[in-house]
Amino acid sequence: MDDLNVKNQPVLKQFVPTPPRPPRKSERGIFGTIRHRCFNSIGNSLLTLCVATVLFYLAKHVLDWAVFNAVFIADNRRQCMDISPDGACWAGVISWFNGLIYGRFPVDEQWRVNIGVLLGLVWLLPLMSKRIPLRNFILLSWIGLYPFVGAYLFLGGRFGEELGLVHGAMTCLALAFLIIIYANWILSALGKKGLNELFVPLVSRLVERRIHLLSFVAVWLLVALVIALGLSQVSLEPVPIERWGGLFLTFIIAGFAITMAIPVGVILALGRRSKLPVIHWLSMTVIELVRSVPLITVLFMAVTLLPIFLPADMEFNKLTQVLVAVCLFAGAYMAENIRGGLQAIPKGQYEAAATLGLGYLHTMVLVILPQALRMMIPNIMTSFISLLKDTTLVSIIGLFDIMLMARNIANDKDWVGMHTEPLVMISVLFFILCYSMSQYSLNLEKRLKVDR
Amino acid sequence: MIQSSTSKPQKSPTKGTGLPSSTTQKWMSLLNNDSSRAVILQAIVLVLVLFGLWFLFANASENLNRLGMTFGFDFLQVTAGFNISWSLIPYDPGMSYWRVFLVGIVNTLILSFCVIVVGTLIGTVVGILRLSDNPLVSQLARWYVEVVRNVPLLIQIIFWFTVVFSTLPAPRQSYHLGEWLFLNNRGLYVMTMESTLSWGWIVALGVALITALYALFRWSKPYYTLSGSRSTGFYIGLVAWALVACWAIWSFSNSTSLSVPTLQGFNFSGGAFLPASFGAAFVAMTVYRSAAIAETVRAGMQSIDRGQHEAAFTIGFSRVQSLRLILIPQAIRSIIPPMTNSWLAATKDSSLAVAIGFPELVSVFMQTSMNQTGRAIEIIFMVMGFYIFISLLISYLLNKYNDSVQYKVR
Numbered sequence: 001m002d003d004l005n006v007k008n009q010p011v012l013k014q015f016v017p018t019p020p021r022p023p024r025k026s027e028r029g030i031f032g033t034i035r036h037r038c039f040n041s042i043g044n045s046l047l048t049l050c051v052a053t054v055l056f057y058l059a060k061h062v063l064d065w066a067v068f069n070a071v072f073i074a075d076n077r078r079q080c081m082d083i084s085p086d087g088a089c090w091a092g093v094i095s096w097f098n099g100l101i102y103g104r105f106p107v108d109e110q111w112r113v114n115i116g117v118l119l120g121l122v123w124l125l126p127l128m129s130k131r132i133p134l135r136n137f138i139l140l141s142w143i144g145l146y147p148f149v150g151a152y153l154f155l156g157g158r159f160g161e162e163l164g165l166v167h168g169a170m171t172c173l174a175l176a177f178l179i180i181i182y183a184n185w186i187l188s189a190l191g192k193k194g195l196n197e198l199f200v201p202l203v204s205r206l207v208e209r210r211i212h213l214l215s216f217v218a219v220w221l222l223v224a225l226v227i228a229l230g231l232s233q234v235s236l237e238p239v240p241i242e243r244w245g246g247l248f249l250t251f252i253i254a255g256f257a258i259t260m261a262i263p264v265g266v267i268l269a270l271g272r273r274s275k276l277p278v279i280h281w282l283s284m285t286v287i288e289l290v291r292s293v294p295l296i297t298v299l300f301m302a303v304t305l306l307p308i309f310l311p312a313d314m315e316f317n318k319l320t321q322v323l324v325a326v327c328l329f330a331g332a333y334m335a336e337n338i339r340g341g342l343q344a345i346p347k348g349q350y351e352a353a354a355t356l357g358l359g360y361l362h363t364m365v366l367v368i369l370p371q372a373l374r375m376m377i378p379n380i381m382t383s384f385i386s387l388l389k390d391t392t393l394v395s396i397i398g399l400f401d402i403m404l405m406a407r408n409i410a411n412d413k414d415w416v417g418m419h420t421e422p423l424v425m426i427s428v429l430f431f432i433l434c435y436s437m438s439q440y441s442l443n444l445e446k447r448l449k450v451d452r
Numbered sequence: 453m454i455q456s457s458t459s460k461p462q463k464s465p466t467k468g469t470g471l472p473s474s475t476t477q478k479w480m481s482l483l484n485n486d487s488s489r490a491v492i493l494q495a496i497v498l499v500l501v502l503f504g505l506w507f508l509f510a511n512a513s514e515n516l517n518r519l520g521m522t523f524g525f526d527f528l529q530v531t532a533g534f535n536i537s538w539s540l541i542p543y544d545p546g547m548s549y550w551r552v553f554l555v556g557i558v559n560t561l562i563l564s565f566c567v568i569v570v571g572t573l574i575g576t577v578v579g580i581l582r583l584s585d586n587p588l589v590s591q592l593a594r595w596y597v598e599v600v601r602n603v604p605l606l607i608q609i610i611f612w613f614t615v616v617f618s619t620l621p622a623p624r625q626s627y628h629l630g631e632w633l634f635l636n637n638r639g640l641y642v643m644t645m646e647s648t649l650s651w652g653w654i655v656a657l658g659v660a661l662i663t664a665l666y667a668l669f670r671w672s673k674p675y676y677t678l679s680g681s682r683s684t685g686f687y688i689g690l691v692a693w694a695l696v697a698c699w700a701i702w703s704f705s706n707s708t709s710l711s712v713p714t715l716q717g718f719n720f721s722g723g724a725f726l727p728a729s730f731g732a733a734f735v736a737m738t739v740y741r742s743a744a745i746a747e748t749v750r751a752g753m754q755s756i757d758r759g760q761h762e763a764a765f766t767i768g769f770s771r772v773q774s775l776r777l778i779l780i781p782q783a784i785r786s787i788i789p790p791m792t793n794s795w796l797a798a799t800k801d802s803s804l805a806v807a808i809g810f811p812e813l814v815s816v817f818m819q820t821s822m823n824q825t826g827r828a829i830e831i832i833f834m835v836m837g838f839y840i841f842i843s844l845l846i847s848y849l850l851n852k853y854n855d856s857v858q859y860k861v862r
Contacts, residue, residue: 038586051588278494282501292843293836294800300818301836304828308515309508389604396606396807403606410614419614427603427611434602 066424076414092415093425096405100426103245103400109156109237113248116153120146123178126185138181143259145174154244154252156236169224172231176223195219241317245400247429249319253401254388256323257330261387262373262380264327265334270364272335273342283335290332295390298325299397322394330387337379341372374448381441385434392430402426512829527825528553534820536811538727549821556813557838563730563812564802567737568795574738575745580775582750593746600743606804608740613732613808620728623719634713634720639727641713641720648707657700664693733805741798748794752787753779784857792850796843803839813838 022028027036038048069087071080072094080089093100102110123142126132148170152163159168184194196216203215244252271283290298302325307316345368353363373380395404406422409415482488516523528550535545539555540562582593600608618637621627626636632643647654672686713723756779764774806815813835822831 038588044586048586048588051586051592055588055592276490276494278498282497289836289840292796292800293839294803294814296803296806296814297818297832297835297839300814301832304822305832308828309512311511312515312518385602389602392604392606393804396804403604403610407610420611423607423611423615427607430604430607431599431602435598438602 077416077418088421088424089415089418090421092409092412092418093421096409096412096415096422099246099409100402100405100422101247103249103405104243105245105248106237106239106243109239112153112156112236112239116150117248117251119149119153119178123181126181132185141174141177141181145170145177147256149174149178150252153236155239155241157238158235159231162238168228168231172224172228173220175227176220179223179227180220241319244319245402246405247402249394249399250388250391250401250403252319253322253326253391253394253399257326257387257391258384260327261330261334261383264331265338266369268331268335269338269342272339287332287335290329291336295326295329296393296396298329299393301325303397318397318399322397322399326387326391326394329390330383333383333386334380337376337383338372340379341374341376342368344375345371377448378441378445381437381444385437388434388437389430402429521826523829525830527827527830530825532821532824534824536816537809538725538730538811549817549825552816552821553813553834555811556816559810559816560799560802560812563733563737563805563810564799566734567741567802568798570734571738571741571798572745572791572795574742576749578742578746579749579753582746583753597743597746600739601747605736605740605801606807609733609736609804609808612736613729616735617728617732623715631712632723637728638719639725639729640731642724642726643713644711644724645708646711647704647709649704654704661693661697661700664696668693727810729805729808729810732808733802733810737798737801737804740801741794744794744797745791748787748790749783751790752783755786756782788850788854788857792847792854795850796846799842799846800839 039045066088069084070090071083072090074080074091152171157163180195196219199215199218204211268283271279274280302321306321353367392403394401406426409422410419529548532549532552533545540558543555578593581589584590620637623636626634628634634641668689675683711722713720764778803814805812818835
């Protein structure tokens with residue numbers, strides 16, 4: 001019956017939607033859009049006019065103060081006032097610029113800070129290219145080894161005297177690793193084998209297994225030895241930690257917090273998700289306690305309680321105490337982000353991993369965490385941004401970070417009472433840093449969405 | 453050998469199941485078995501933690517002995533002896549450290565309460581403006597949020613304090629609004645009413661009046677929904693209520709006198725006083741919080757299906773009506789959890805007012821009192837305990853509220 005009907009029916013016409021009409025002429029073009037969206041009713045027009053007026057006067061005042069009436073060259077605040085009483089006195093900020101960046105680091109030794117930061121960036125540079133193999137490995141080496149190089153350059157001194165021998169060995173190994181990364185990069189671009197394969201023929205005659213690993217270790221140690229010989233000739237002027245400051249110190253604290261937040265957070269989050277009651281309750285207590293108190297109290301706690309609760313003969317400087325506190329704080333917040341990611345992983349992933357015969361560690365490291373971390377990238381970046389902002393709190397307990405340096409300008413006898421300009425300057429700096437971080441995270445989010 | 457449980461697939465059961473239970477491998481199999489390994493692992497962690505705690509406390513008692521200090525809360529009864537620049541509850545230097553703690557708590561709570569209320573209001577408005585069709589308005593709201601939330605709060609607090617509030621004129625040239633409000637670089641002086649009646653009675657009467665009005669409306673509502681007009685009883689009740697209210701206001705105004713701030717020497721006396729540090733902390737934190745809340749509100753509004761906007765538009769709702777009746781009630785559900793976090797953060801952020809010397813808990817107790825008494829452990833314990841208590845309380849209350857607004861599903 002049905003078949004018959006279908007056969008006898010005429011072929012149905014295909015539904016063709018009428019194409020949408022173009023917007024009205026009055027709504028097209030730039031003026032049309034403006035008229036349609038800003039002046040489409042009396043109320044809206046008034047609103048637009050009000051906002052435009054406010055914006056105009058705001059921009060005019062800010063520009064007048066910051067640019068047109070500002071003084072860029074002067075010896076002291078008096079002079080600034082004489083030249084232009086109602087403009088910004090950028091001369092003060094410029095004369096203190098060095099202090100804002102390096103704190104009280106000795107001027108002759110500041111090249112070391114530059115070199116140290118540059119080395120850190122150069123180390124991370126290969127990560128930008130997608131063709132480099134073992135990118136995770138490079139990142140791990142940066143987290144594990146770069147701090148030694150940085151500490152050596154920033155602290156100065158000689159190994160075995162001011163600095164420990166272990167520190168020296170690690171510094172040499174770190175530098176050697178960096179050289180191998182770059183040598184391999186260049187060699188692979190030339191189409192040759194990597195530097196770490198140098199001893200493969202030699203090693204393969206001696207042993208049969210793990211030839212490449214042994215060869216790599218041999219090359220690594222050799223390069224490190226050469227560097228150690230070189231470094232033993234160099235003597236850097238020691239700079240005590242108390243003289244670190246400015247943007248440099250802010251970056252050290254923020255960088256340390258950011259790098260430590262992920263490992264601490266992963267451990268705490270996995271602990272909180274654990275089925276073992278002791279571990280679960282311990283992690284949960286730590287996370288909840290740390291998250292429910294303000295950072296400033298954690299900092300006060302670290303500064304006052306660590307010397308009491310640790311052996312009397314242990315030496316402390318404020319920076320170490322602050323780093324411990326910030327690390328704990330960042331870890332607890334990160335743990336909640338990561339836990340969110342872990343909860344979003346479907347149960348099938350765990351079951352699939354179990355079916356493959358993977359143990360807990362392998363399941364987590366190879367299957368679950370990569371997905372969870374990737375899913376949580378926006379939240380993790382938000383945490384990083386707030387960590388960067390929160391580093392300003394260390395100024396309250398007296399570390400000379402960029403905030404305290406900026407506030408100190410007002411105490412300089414040449415620039416007495418100059419509060420506004422330094423604060424505006426570091427606000428702009430933080431804005432640029434945090435805003436670019438948040439834009440980068442948005443970008444990353446979009447890219448990862450495309451990937452999936 | 454205990455059989456490994458198969459109900460925990462992520463705990464690597466594969467290794468433990470097939471091992472022979474020979475005597476040499478017995479302890480190995482114990483390690484490879486899920487349930488026994490769990491016990492061993494937990495025991496190790498517990499022992500390590502207990503050892504760590506023992507280590508810390510042994511060090512602490514040794515260090516305290518060496519420094520000649522003792523542990524105990526007896527210092528709370530000792531006279532503090534320092535002045536606190538502003539306090540809502542009566543305080544003078546002759547009072548104890550316990551009183552200092554209470555002053556700090558009250559000041560912290562007042563500051564965070566004001567910030568939460570005003571910040572939420574402004575934040576909601578900015579969040580809605582951010583979704584405005586008018587590009588000028590939405591971009592203005594967007595850049596307000598971007599600028600405010602990308603600059604550290606501490607910088608903003610210090611900015612408002614040193615740049616705005618400290619550069620206000622001296623008391624003699626203060627800005628004033630008639631005779632009842634004076635603003636100068638010391639703070640804000642407001643006219644207050646002083647009553648011979650006790651405040652408890654006044655508040656009780658006010659509450660009773662408002663409850664009565666609410667009850668009246670509630671009572672007349674069934675008739676109103678059925679007929680569309682109010683019953684006569686409602687109007688009689690309203691008149692009676694108005695008479696009582698007039699009497700209350702009349703008797704109140706008879707028993708009160710105004711306390712006007714007047715300039716005496718270099719400062720004002722009379723009226724209520726809010727210090728400049730409160731103003732700066734309040735403005736900075738409110739602005740900062742409003743930006744965070746605006747983002748929350750925007751995300752919540754955007755999480756509503758676009759069809760809801762369009763449906764409201766189709767029925768002929770105005771923009772305000774559709775927001776009030778359709779969009780906000782739905783958005784509330786996804787807004788509340790992040791809003792809770794934001795409020796908790798506001799409470800915690802109030803501790804930053806220490807940087808400009810506003811006498812809140814960290815400032816009066818963790819800095820001044822700790823420097824004077826040296827009782828670091830006890831003081832940090834108390835301050836952290838307070839913040840933890842507040843956090844738990846706020847999250848508990850808001851979880852309750854959250855449960856009540858979520859979709860009811862079986």
